[in-house]
Amino acid sequence: MNYGSLTRLIGTGFLVLLSSVSAAFTPEPSESEIESTSHYNDPLPTTVLVRVVAHRSLVLGHDVGGARVTITDVATGQLLASGLQQGEPGDQTQIMRTPHLMDEPLYSGRPAAAFSATLELARPTLVEITAEGPLAYPNALQRASKTVLLIPGHDLTNDGIVLHLYGYLVQVESPKPGEPLIAKEDVMLRASVRTLSGALVRPHSDWDSRKVHIYAELLIGDRIVERLQMFYAGEKSRFEAPFFVPLSKDAPDGISVRVIAADVATGNFGMGTAQYPVLSERLRSRKN
Template structure:
C-alpha cells in the first residue's frame, strides 16, 4: 500500500511537470483587430474669434483656416470660415463653467472638416482674417495633437485674433486738403468681428486709448485726442493742415486704438495731398 506521503509527492510532480494527459489549457488570446491600422475619420471644428469679442463671420469677410501636418508641412485641409458672429448675449454676458460651450450655444461661424488619420498627428492650425479688411488682417497659429477617431466639436479648437478695425472716414482718404485750414478727423473703431466700440457698451471705449496723429513723412507733427462723436463707433478730433511748403508730398493721418487690459490694438491710416487755397474766379474782380 502506498504511503500518504508518496501520494502527495506524486500529485505535486504531476502539477509541476504535467504530462500529455495532465496539460492545463491556456487562456485564449483575443484575435487581432483587423482595422487597427486603418485610417479613422476624425471631425475637426475650428472657430476663429476676435479676442474678447465675437466670432469672425461674414459681416467682416470671415477668416481663412489652414490645417497642416506639423512635421511634413503637408496641407490637410483649408477653407473659409463663414457664418454668423454669434449671439452677443450668450457670448459676452452669460456666466458659464469652464466646460460649457461659449460660441456654439447659438449658431455661429466655424470651419469644419473631416480628416482620415491613422496615427496621432501634430498639426499646425493657422487662421487669418478678417478677410474683408486687408489693412487690419491678423494671423495666428496653434499646434494641436489630433488623435484618430477623437472628434473636436461644439466650440471646437478656438483661435483668437487680436486687434481692432480702425478706419479713417473723414476727410475722405485721397481728398485734397487746403493748407493752413482747420479740419476735422473722424474715424470708426470696431472689434475684429465688426461689433461697435462705444461708451458704456460691451466694448467700452472709455477703457480704450484712441488717438490720432498728423504726419509729414515719418515725422509726427501733431497728436490728437479723439472723442466719441455720438454716432455709432465714430470718434473725432480737430486738426490743423500744414502749409504746402512744409508738406510738399502731403500728409498722413493715423488713428490708433489700444486696450492694454485685453492686448487688442488696431490702426488705420490715410494720405492726403495738401494744396493752396483756390479762390473762386468770381471773387477775383
C-alpha cells in the first residue's frame, strides 16, 4: 500500500468516527418541543370580513336590503360560510370626499355594513367569496366574486375583502306599471335613479346626473318607436320626459317603456322597465 492510499484510508476512518460520536451525543427533543409540534395540524380560528359596496358609491346596507355573501372552498366545493350583510351605508364624506393613503381604511373608519365569519382552517385554503345584491331590488340584482387565499390564524378584518357591484337602481314611478293609458294622450314619464347603495343621483352631487346618460325608450313589441331624453325633475333623484301614447290599433298588446342610466366613465349601467295596456281614445270620450 502506498502512502497516498494509506492517507485516504485514515481520513475516511476519522470521518466515520466523528459521525458516530456526533450521533451518539445528539440530544432527544424535550417533551415541550414534542407537545408544541403536535399542534401544528390543529385547525385555527380565522376571521374573514367581507364588504359589498356599490361601485363608486357607498356600502350596501339595510336601505336597499343589504347583500348575500357566501364563502366556498375552491378545492372541495364545500360551503364554509354564508349570511347577509346588513347595517349602515357608511360615512359619505369619508368614502367619497376624503383623500386616503393606500393602507388607510376606507369603509371601516366609521360604522358600515359588513359580513363577518370565523372559519376553522387547518391549512392554507383558496376560497371563492361571492356577493349578491341589493336584495330589496331583485330586478337590479348584481353578482360579484373573488378568489382569495386564506392562511390559518391570519384574520382579514378592517375593510376586509371588498366586492364591488356595478349598476344603478332605476325605477319607473309614473305612470304606475300596468296602468292603462289612453291613446293619443300626452303622458309624463317619471323615474328615479339611485346607486346600488341607495344614494341619490342628481346634479352637482357626489353622483352627478350631468355625467350620466339618462333616457327612455318607448317600445311596441320588440321595436323601439321613440327615444326620450329625461331631465332632472328638481326633487330627490327623479327624472322625467313627456311622450304621446300611440293609437290602440298600432299597439294592440300595449306598449313598454324602459328607462336607462348609463355612465361609461365608471361602468355603471342600470335599467327599469314597465308595461302598459293602451285603450282606445273613444273610451275616454264615452266616459266623459
